[in-house]
Amino acid sequence: xxxxxxLSKDAAALALGADEVARAIAAEAAARxxxxxxxxxxxxxxxxxxxxxxxxxxGVRHGFGPLEVSDVKPLFESDSGDHPKALGPxxxxxxxxxxxxxxxxxxxxxxxxxxxxxRAHGGMRGLERARGMAPADIVAEVTESGLRGRGxxxxxxxxxxxxxxxxxxxxxxxxxxxxxxxxxxxxxxMLMEGDPFCLIEGMxxxxxxxxxxxxxxxxxxxxxxxxxxxxxxxxxxREGDLLGEGFDIELRVGAGSYVCGEETALLNSMEGKRxxxxxxxxxxxxxxxxxxxxxxxxVISLAxxxxxxxxxxxxxxxxxxxxxxxxxxxxxxxxxKHGGLFEAAFGMTIGELVEGVCGGTASGRPxxxxxxxxxxxxxxxxxxxxxxLGYEECDAxxxxxxxxxxxxxxxxxxxxxxxxxxxxxxxxxxxxxCTPCRIGAVRGMETIDRIxxxxxxxxxILADLCETMRDGSLCALGGFTPYPVESALKHxxxxxxxxxxxxx
Numbered sequence: 001x002x003x004x005x006x007l008s009k010d011a012a013a014l015a016l017g018a019d020e021v022a023r024a025i026a027a028e029a030a031a032r033x034x035x036x037x038x039x040x041x042x043x044x045x046x047x048x049x050x051x052x053x054x055x056x057x058x059g060v061r062h063g064f065g066p067l068e069v070s071d072v073k074p075l076f077e078s079d080s081g082d083h084p085k086a087l088g089p090x091x092x093x094x095x096x097x098x099x100x101x102x103x104x105x106x107x108x109x110x111x112x113x114x115x116x117x118x119r120a121h122g123g124m125r126g127l128e129r130a131r132g133m134a135p136a137d138i139v140a141e142v143t144e145s146g147l148r149g150r151g152x153x154x155x156x157x158x159x160x161x162x163x164x165x166x167x168x169x170x171x172x173x174x175x176x177x178x179x180x181x182x183x184x185x186x187x188x189x190m191l192m193e194g195d196p197f198c199l200i201e202g203m204x205x206x207x208x209x210x211x212x213x214x215x216x217x218x219x220x221x222x223x224x225x226x227x228x229x230x231x232x233x234x235x236x237x238r239e240g241d242l243l244g245e246g247f248d249i250e251l252r253v254g255a256g257s258y259v260c261g262e263e264t265a266l267l268n269s270m271e272g273k274r275x276x277x278x279x280x281x282x283x284x285x286x287x288x289x290x291x292x293x294x295x296x297x298x299v300i301s302l303a304x305x306x307x308x309x310x311x312x313x314x315x316x317x318x319x320x321x322x323x324x325x326x327x328x329x330x331x332x333x334x335x336x337k338h339g340g341l342f343e344a345a346f347g348m349t350i351g352e353l354v355e356g357v358c359g360g361t362a363s364g365r366p367x368x369x370x371x372x373x374x375x376x377x378x379x380x381x382x383x384x385x386x387x388x389l390g391y392e393e394c395d396a397x398x399x400x401x402x403x404x405x406x407x408x409x410x411x412x413x414x415x416x417x418x419x420x421x422x423x424x425x426x427x428x429x430x431x432x433x434c435t436p437c438r439i440g441a442v443r444g445m446e447t448i449d450r451i452x453x454x455x456x457x458x459x460x461i462l463a464d465l466c467e468t469m470r471d472g473s474l475c476a477l478g479g480f481t482p483y484p485v486e487s488a489l490k491h492x493x494x495x496x497x498x499x500x501x502x503x504x
Contacts, residue, residue: 003037005025009042016051018051042112042195044090052108060236061091061103087405098342100327101192101327102199102316102343112195113233115237115240118197127204127205139206141435145325146317148323152166163286164285165209169292171294178192178223181260189216193225203215205216214248218260219253228303262476276432277433319345321388327343328345330344334408335361336360337359339408347388350406351385354408366410368410370406373405378483379492416452416496417495423441423481427444429477437469437477441481
C-alpha cells in the first residue's frame with residue numbers, strides 16, 4: 001500500500017508544529033508498513049487551520065486540521081473521512097473558495113522546490129512567451145495589464161520598466177524588495193517559501209524587458225525559511241540553465257532595519273552603506289544600484305508578471321476595480337477569527353472581508369477598527385467598512401491600502417495608545433535623514449501624552465506636527481506616520497481621554 005500526503009512547511013505551519021506532525025506521520029506509516037510519500041508544500045494561507053494536512057482522493061485534495069500529533073493515528077484508520085479534524089475538500093472551504101488565486105495559485109499545492117511540478121502547474125509559460133517578444137512589447141504587455149506596485153506605493157509597473165528600458169547605462173539591474181517589515185504582512189514570505197520559482201520567473205522576465213543582466217533579492221534576516229528555500233530554488237534553476245544566457249540573480253540579506261524597505265535606503269544597504277534615504281531626483285530608474293538604471297519592485301509585483309505574460313494582459317485586467325486592476329493578496333491578522341492570506345480581485349469591501357470572509361474577531365467581541373497598510377496605516381472604524389479595497393478608494397477615505405496588511409481590533413482596544421505607538425515606532429525606526437521624521441516623531445509622542453493628560457492646546461499642536469511630517473519627510477516612514485494618529489484622534493477621541501479620566 002502506498003500513500004501520498006501533503007503538509008505545509010510554511011513558517012506559520014512550522015511554528016504551530018508541522019514538523020512534529022510530519023515525524024508522527026512517518027512513524028505511523030512505517031509501523032503499518034505503508035509506503036509513504038509526504039510532500040511538504042507552502043501554505044494555502046488558512047493559518048487558523050495549520051498544520052493543514054491534505055490527502056488526495058480521486059483527484060480532490062481533502063484537508064485535516066489543525067492537526068496535532070495525537071490526531072495522526074486516526075488518519076490511518078479505515079475511514080479517515082470520519083476524523084474529528086476532517087475538513088472535506090480543501091478548495092471548498094469557504095475562505096478558500098471565495099478567492100481568485102492568480103499569483104498564489106501554486107502555494108500550498110506543490111513542493112516549492114520541485115521544478116517539474118512548477119511546470120506542470122503552469123510555471124515558465126510566461127518566461128517562454130517573453131523570450132519570443134521584443135523588450136518593448138513585454139513592457140507594453142505589463143503596462144496594458146494595469147499592474148501597480150504591490151509593495152505599497154501603487155506606482156504603475158509598466159511605466160517604471162519603460163523608464164529603465166529607455167535609460168542609457170552600461171549595466172542595468174532588477175532589484176526585488178523582499179524587506180517585508182510592516183506588521184500584519186506576510187505575503188512576500190509566503191510566496192518565497194511556497195512558490196519561489198514564480199518570483200525567479202518574474203525577475204527573469206523583467207530582465208528581458210529592460211535589458212538587465214543581473215537581479216538581486218533583498219530579504220530581511222527575520223525570514224530564515226524564505227532565505228533558505230529561495231537560495232535552494234536559485235541553485236535548481238542555475239543547474240537547469242533556466243535563467244537564460246546573461247542573467248543571474250543574487251540573494252542579499254538585510255539586518256532588519258524597517259527603513260530599508262524604502263527603495264533608496266535599500267539600495268544604500270545593498271551597496272554596503274548605512275541604510276538611509278536618498279533624496280530624489282535622481283530616481284532609481286535612472287541612477288539606482290551603483291548609479292545604474294534599476295527596476296525596484298516588490299515580491300508580489302514581480303511574482304504577478306508570469307501570469308500576465310502567460311495569460312495575457314486582458315485576462316489580468318479583467319479583475320479589479322477602477323485603476324486597481326488584477327488581484328491583491330490581502331493579509332488579515334490581529335484579533336480575527338479566520339486570519340491568513342486571501343487573494344482576491346480589488347474591490348471587495350472591508351466589511352465583506354473582515355466580517356463575511358474572516359468571521360469577525362477571535363474574541364467574539366465587536367470589531368472596533370481595522371488598520372490597513374501596516375503600522376503607519378490609517379484606522380478604519382466599523383462605520384467605514386463599506387470602503388472598497390482599492391488604491392484610490394482607500395486614499396479617498398483618508399487611508400492607504402499599502403502592502404494590503406489588515407490588522408483587526410475588537411472594542412477593548414485603546415486607539416489612543418495605538419496612535420502613540422505609531423509615533424514611537426517612527427521615532428525608533430527613523431534613519432535620521434529627515435528632521436520632521438527624526439524629531440517630529442519624538443515630539444509627537446510627547447504631544448499625544450499631553451492630549452491624554454487633558455491639555456486643551458495639544459490637539460492643535462499635534463495637527464500642525466502631522467502636517468509638517470507629511471510634507472517634510474523624504475520617505476514613507478515620516479510621511480505616513482500621521483495616518484494612524486489622525487485617524488485614531490478623529491474616530492476615537494474618547495480613547496485619548498483615558499488617562500485623564502483614570503487619574504480623576
